[in-house]
Amino acid sequence: VGSEMCIRDREQAEKIWEYSKKSFTHNISRFMKLGIPVASGSDMYINMNTPQGKAAKRVLFSYYECGMPPLEILKTATINAAAHLGMTGRIGVVKPKAYADIIAVDGDPEKDIYSLEKVAFVMKGGIVYVGDQ
Numbered sequence: 001v002g003s004e005m006c007i008r009d010r011e012q013a014e015k016i017w018e019y020s021k022k023s024f025t026h027n028i029s030r031f032m033k034l035g036i037p038v039a040s041g042s043d044m045y046i047n048m049n050t051p052q053g054k055a056a057k058r059v060l061f062s063y064y065e066c067g068m069p070p071l072e073i074l075k076t077a078t079i080n081a082a083a084h085l086g087m088t089g090r091i092g093v094v095k096p097k098a099y100a101d102i103i104a105v106d107g108d109p110e111k112d113i114y115s116l117e118k119v120a121f122v123m124k125g126g127i128v129y130v131g132d133q
Contacts, residue, residue: 013050021062028066038063039084040076057116070113101125 031038040059050058056077063073082092091099101124107115121131 024062025066028063028068032066032068032072037080037083038068038072038076039081040073041081060116061113064113070110073113074109104131 028038030036040056040063060073060077063076064070068076078092079088080092082088082090085091089095089098094100094102102121103119103123104121105115106118106120109115119130122129123131
């Protein structure tokens with residue numbers, strides 16, 4: 001499915017997702033076995049009229065369903081993605097002078113990746129959007 005296609009029928013979108021997931025599972029399993037770093041990203045929201053955040057979480061949860069450990073999943077969306085973009089040390093880390101958009105969740109995503117559903121704090125560009133303001 002190309003990103004130029006927009007699927008309006010939810011049932012059709014789910015069928016495409018299930019079909020794509022088989023290939024996705026196979027490839028992610030091979031990458032893990034070969035030690036190939038995975039960088040998380042999704043343009044699925046364009047194809048399936050799904051909010052971008054929901055689509056991105058769906059990808060992360062799919063990594064878990066493929067057998068990827070939660071800590072490795074968190075790396076796909078942070079340091080691995082930064083490395084893929086040539087921005088190691090500037091994004092995907094929390095340190096002085098790095099660009100940091102931060103979330104805090106209720107739970108420990110290293111033990112329960114689904115705790116990413118329980119967002120308690122969001123800061124983007126230094127502005128707090130959710131949480132103590």
